[in-house]
Amino acid sequence: MSYNNILVDYNNNITVITINRPNKLNALNRETIQELHEAFDEADEDKDTKVIIVTGSGEKAFVAGADISEFAHFDVKKGKKLAKKGQELLFDFVENLSTPVIAAINGFALGGGLELAMAAHFRVASDNAKMGLPEVSLGVIPGYGGTQRLPQLVGKGRAMEMITTAGMIDAQTALNYGLVNHVTTQEELILLAQKIATKIARNSSVAIGAAIEAVNANYEEGVNGFDVEIEAFGNCFGTKDFKEGTSAFLAKRQANFPGE
Structure with a gap:
């Protein structure tokens, strides 16, 4: 299957899904969310795929957030529909896949990007990664599961601080918080994810x-x-x-x- 906004590569029981909108810092628009759903679904149904890695193209961003231009004009009804559909189509969907998903966070993972990473079963990050949920600085809150998954991963107090300040944390802080499992160089990020995936693939x-x-x-x-x-x-x-x-x-x- 061909996609406009993502790349899919399979090798040695591992499917790598790369969000490929570098001119938009890999921001999630509706088309990209739909394509990600289809790619994750196809990989999960593929018996040869034992692990899925999701990452972003380029060196600047995993996913720098949602594409704000798509919903800046929405009203209350449309806003609720946006969050509900997005959670069902991608974020909850990824969390409940039977195939383990590793998020390889390179660069910025903000807003919907961090929410996607948190929906994965665990995360590894490059040492230049920056993570945060800046939604309140736009007059809105995280709508793709961020208010629920972040406290589960880092605790209520830290999640409250991150969400209410709209600030970013670096990779080492994310490691200390338990938000990511490992931190490595950007050059070795995918290699580390693949190394872990290979260990997983040996098991049932x-x-x-x-x-x-x-x-x-x-x-x-x-x-x-x-x-x-x-x-x-x-x-x-x-x-x-x-x-x-x-x-x-x-x-x-x-x-x-x-x-x-």
């Missing part, structure tokens, strides 16, 4: 999908995450991956998971 994709579901359940209102874990744990015993994994362990050999 079925079990990983179940683990993602169980971890996410902890953050769903009205859902008992322990019950979800018990159910998912039991279901693993009926998979071919479980048979292969335990047989390989007992035989002291490398497992070759069928992904079933």
Whole structure:
């Protein structure tokens, strides 16, 4: 499938999705959000893809935010629709994929860009990265899950400070906060993400999908995450991956998971 605003590359069980609007600092417009949805969906359905990496083109930005020119004239009704559709189409969608998603943050990750990175299952950053949710400086609040995911990742107090000051934090601060897992040079960013992805790809994709579901359940209102874990744990015993994994362990050999 061809896209106008993103690039998709597959190699060795890893699909890399690159947001490619460098003249707009990779800002998210409606077309880009739709294309990202389609690319993530296609990669998740691809049995050969074990890990997805999402990043931005160029050296300046992962995603510098949403494309403000598209919604500056919106009224209340349109604003609510924008947030609801965006969350369903991309941000919640990414968070709940069964294929793990790594956000490789190069440069600015602001507003919708940071919200996209936070929707990924975890994040790595280049040492020149800057992250923030500056929406209140525009008279609006984060609308793509930022007010919910940021406190989950860094704690309520730090999230409140970041959101209300509209300020940016650097990569080292993001690492100290637990917002990103690793910081490296810009040149080595994708290599690091690929190295981690390769480790993930060796394991059972079925079990990983179940683990993602169980971890996410902890953050769903009205859902008992322990019950979800018990159910998912039991279901693993009926998979071919479980048979292969335990047989390989007992035989002291490398497992070759069928992904079933």
